Amino acid sequence: MTMTDMTPEAPVRRFDVAIVGAGPVGTTLALLLAERAPQLRVALIDARGPQAGYDDPRALALSHGSREILARAGAWPHTAQAATGARSDTGLAATPIHHIHVSQARRFGSTEIDFREHGVPALGYVVRYGALMRALDGAMQRTPTRFEHSPQTPLSQGALAPGVHHFRPYQAIALRQDAQQVTITLGTTADDHAETLYATLAVNAEGGLFESQTSRPRARDYGQTALVGFVTCERPRAGWAWERFTSDGPLALLPQDHGYALVWCCAHEQAKRRRDMDDASFLAELHAAFGDRMGRFTAISARAGFPLGLNALGHVIDGRVAAIGNAAQTLHPVAGQGLNLGLRDAFDLADTLVRDARNPSQHAAPANVGVAGATSTTGATGDAGGVFSVPGPAALAAFARRRRADRGMTIRITDLLPRVFGIDAAPVAVLRGMALAGLDLVPPLKTAFARQMMFGQRG
Numbered sequence: 001m002t003m004t005d006m007t008p009e010a011p012v013r014r015f016d017v018a019i020v021g022a023g024p025v026g027t028t029l030a031l032l033l034a035e036r037a038p039q040l041r042v043a044l045i046d047a048r049g050p051q052a053g054y055d056d057p058r059a060l061a062l063s064h065g066s067r068e069i070l071a072r073a074g075a076w077p078h079t080a081q082a083a084t085g086a087r088s089d090t091g092l093a094a095t096p097i098h099h100i101h102v103s104q105a106r107r108f109g110s111t112e113i114d115f116r117e118h119g120v121p122a123l124g125y126v127v128r129y130g131a132l133m134r135a136l137d138g139a140m141q142r143t144p145t146r147f148e149h150s151p152q153t154p155l156s157q158g159a160l161a162p163g164v165h166h167f168r169p170y171q172a173i174a175l176r177q178d179a180q181q182v183t184i185t186l187g188t189t190a191d192d193h194a195e196t197l198y199a200t201l202a203v204n205a206e207g208g209l210f211e212s213q214t215s216r217p218r219a220r221d222y223g224q225t226a227l228v229g230f231v232t233c234e235r236p237r238a239g240w241a242w243e244r245f246t247s248d249g250p251l252a253l254l255p256q257d258h259g260y261a262l263v264w265c266c267a268h269e270q271a272k273r274r275r276d277m278d279d280a281s282f283l284a285e286l287h288a289a290f291g292d293r294m295g296r297f298t299a300i301s302a303r304a305g306f307p308l309g310l311n312a313l314g315h316v317i318d319g320r321v322a323a324i325g326n327a328a329q330t331l332h333p334v335a336g337q338g339l340n341l342g343l344r345d346a347f348d349l350a351d352t353l354v355r356d357a358r359n360p361s362q363h364a365a366p367a368n369v370g371v372a373g374a375t376s377t378t379g380a381t382g383d384a385g386g387v388f389s390v391p392g393p394a395a396l397a398a399f400a401r402r403r404r405a406d407r408g409m410t411i412r413i414t415d416l417l418p419r420v421f422g423i424d425a426a427p428v429a430v431l432r433g434m435a436l437a438g439l440d441l442v443p444p445l446k447t448a449f450a451r452q453m454m455f456g457q458r459g
Contacts, residue, residue, distance in 0.1 A: 013160060015043040016390045017353065018184055018199035020172045021206030022046030023053070024060075024129075025325030025342040027136040029203065030164050031073035032350035034143045037357055039162045040390070043197055045186065046168040047206070053133035057302055058228070059261030060127050061097075061241075061254055061336030062343075064120045065455040069347045070135070074142065077127055077135035093131050095255050096122035098239035102436060104421065105246040105289060109433025111440055113450050123454060124241075124336070126256045140166065170195070175202060177320045200320065200390050203349065205342075207326020217314040218411070221307075222418060224249050225271035226333055229303040231286065232259040234295030243335070245421035245432075246289050250334045253290070262286070262300075263333055265418065271305050308332055310415050316345075316403065317396040324349060329407065331414040335453060341410050344456050349399050356395035406457035413452070 017033065019026045022044050030044045062070070070076045077093040100123055103110035115123045144163040148170070167186060173194070174185035182202040186195040207213070231253070242253040249265035264286070266274070274282055283297040290297075312329035316322060325342030421432060439446040 015199040016040045018043040026205030029346040047171040054130045056129040058129040075139035094125040097124040107429045109436035204323045204327040218312040220310040224308045225305040227264040232299045352399040353391045356391040
């Protein structure tokens, strides 16, 4: 498909920020910008209809820090039904994690992390993907937003109003940039009509899963599949999450509704064999791997598998384009850090853009020149007062510096843990056991680890 030729009569849609991808990370960024810089013109490009997200059954482990980010965006999926323990159409909106138990199977060494030691209401929460997307879309409905639907209605023409313009369902089929702007070509699956948007800055928040991504500078195929499902057991322990390192790979049980979300990482052939098992055989094998802490496992449902790998960019910015979430890094699910890191990306990018818009002179590069060289000062005030200008490439450079420590640390931890715990040699297992037990003997180290999991490194 070729890009639509522009004519002097054609409507020109110019945005300050264009976000490609309306999953949890991209939508959170749009909501944060709408809250803190409502005078910015933001395009949110969404390739899927809403129902696709609502129907996604995956369980997400969200840290306490992620809850704070989503609450700031007005999108924490905590409802009256969840507060009273009643069930809704998607189950409990958010199940709190109060304790985390980490151990290695058939080996010495374990540690427990308790929420009371860290002054938070919960270490984290388990939320269904569909419930999170409903909360995010609900927050978007409460935000001044213009919805651009296709192919039933044409794109809006004329001067663009400030706020979020939600393009659904449109797919970004081409993106190019020059010294002054980013040009984005949109298409739909319904026809071959193309539309063109222009933006001062663009954000790629459309990462997808590891198996569908092209290789990036830092890549590793772990040769594993994450086998997921929902299990119930005889003696569930409310508020407890379990991370157990087995010879096959990490096994996690996360409290959800009245059972547990299962994430069992193992070799591809093992995962296929376990997916094809009858329920009774599968539950018996799970019990053998996990142990008897919660009695027998009584039911399994919704088994599915996802190949695992590390796939990370070396640099998260390229001129006027930034990458966040899975578009910047896809991680092993050990410790459940992938989405949490992406939400921290969104929060820090929004904060950096707002700060730059308030103080454009703080950077050497000019940040007050808009698309096509037009002056971009809006004259409007933000959440802390003052006149805003449209942020420019210098803001993205500041964002990359701010994210370097947290991103680097989280990638290293999630890459190292499954590889180190995957070594079955006895001397290595003894050292791992000593390290786990040592966390209880050195409280500052344990606190630092817990805070990294909840909040990341602040840069």
